[in-house]
Amino acid sequence: MPAIRIARWKNDARAAVSLYYDDGTDSAFEMVVPSLLRRRIPGTFFLCCGWFEGDKAPKLARWSLCREHPEIVLGNHTWSHCGVQGPEDLADQLARNAEGLRAVTGLPPRALVAFGIPGGVPWKVTPVEQDACFAAAGVVLRHVFPPENAGGPPGLHKDVRMHTAADAVAALDRAEASGDREALLFHGVGGDWIAFPAAEHERLLAEIDRRRAEGRLWPDAEIALHKYETERDAARLSPRPAPEGALAAAELSFGTDPAVYDEPLTLVAAVPDGRDSVVLEVAGAAPRRVPAVDGRAVFDLAPAASLSFLLR
Ligand SMILES: [Zn+2]
Incomplete structure (x- = not known):
């Protein structure tokens, strides 16, 4: 009888990767979104809806293109990116942002959404308090990764060490060697803040595309990887x-x-x-x-x- 097994990753790829784009920058929308769509590579965009109030509302509304394009997935990054002073504050930040995101995505309340903790701000909750808030809000904390997987210009932040496509491809190599998954973090791409060079980003996407075509790599949205791992293990x-x-x-x-x-x-x-x-x-x-x-x-x-x- 032939052996049947559940694949560790989708399509029996050796490894998986998800791409994070934090803060909903203009360059992410204008440069990254078309590139991802052209190559049909998913990415997760972690947005703070509180940044898009008043006359900035159209800059949030344009992300509703995610309704037509499954490659473009939105994640929760708190409402205001101001950090949290305690569990009640975190619950409020999550709930307000979740409601804002749902208005854009049209997803039902029970749909799981990935969550990225905003950087550089106070985060005054214990791991236990945090987990309870995440579970109540239906958000899933994204994969934790080393500074080597955070992209931007050299010398700006000590925790940003991915400056070129080659640096990012090294993370893909690590994933394939271990059979595990990696996440790569970007903010601006070719503009805005902590900007990763646009040409290097294009080279990275070409390499991801190539490895996917060879059956080596499964690139997908963070929540898709989370669902797959959870289902696979259960x-x-x-x-x-x-x-x-x-x-x-x-x-x-x-x-x-x-x-x-x-x-x-x-x-x-x-x-x-x-x-x-x-x-x-x-x-x-x-x-x-x-x-x-x-x-x-x-x-x-x-x-x-x-x-x-x-x-x-
Ligand atoms: Zn952020």
Whole structure:
């Protein structure tokens, strides 16, 4: 019977990466958004809606292009970027910003949203208080990363050490070597503050695109990576007796709520030599043909409480 496993990352990539753009800068909107859309690479833009009140409201409203473009994902960065003086303050900052973001994205209140702690401001909450506030607000603290993954000009901040595409690609190399995930942080790109050079950013996107095409890297929005990791770690794959003529059968139980954790999981099945495809039959759905490459069939299954499937 061929072995089936849940892939560590989407499409059985070796590693994953998410791109963060903090503060909703003009350069992020004007330069980064078109570049990401051109290459279909997702990015997460962490916005403080309180920065866009009054005559700046159109600069927030334009981010509603995220409704048509799944590559553009908004994250919560507190309402005002002023820091927090305690748990009540944090709850208020999260809730006000979440409401502002929902008006832009149109997402339902239960949709999970990634959160980035604003830098350079007081943050007077304990980890326990913080976790309780995040859970209540439906936000997910983004991946913590080293200064080597923060982009900007040399010499500006000691915690900004990614100055060129090569510096950023070193993080991709680390991710591939460890089989883990990385996050890369930007503020301005080619303008605004802590600006990373636009040409270097383009080179980085080209390299991400290339590694994705080679099946090495899965670049996606922060919340997609979070959902995938959570589902992957909670799911259970149980082999079942394969009926006559089938290669394998199995049941996949998701340990997560499919209404919230809705990221498809990738499965990988070993396929006998000489087969160039298999047919996947999921209970309740039309059969679909999956190509087999190098003795391996890779396919996605959308979350459900539990589903059984077989391969022919
Ligand atoms: Zn910020």
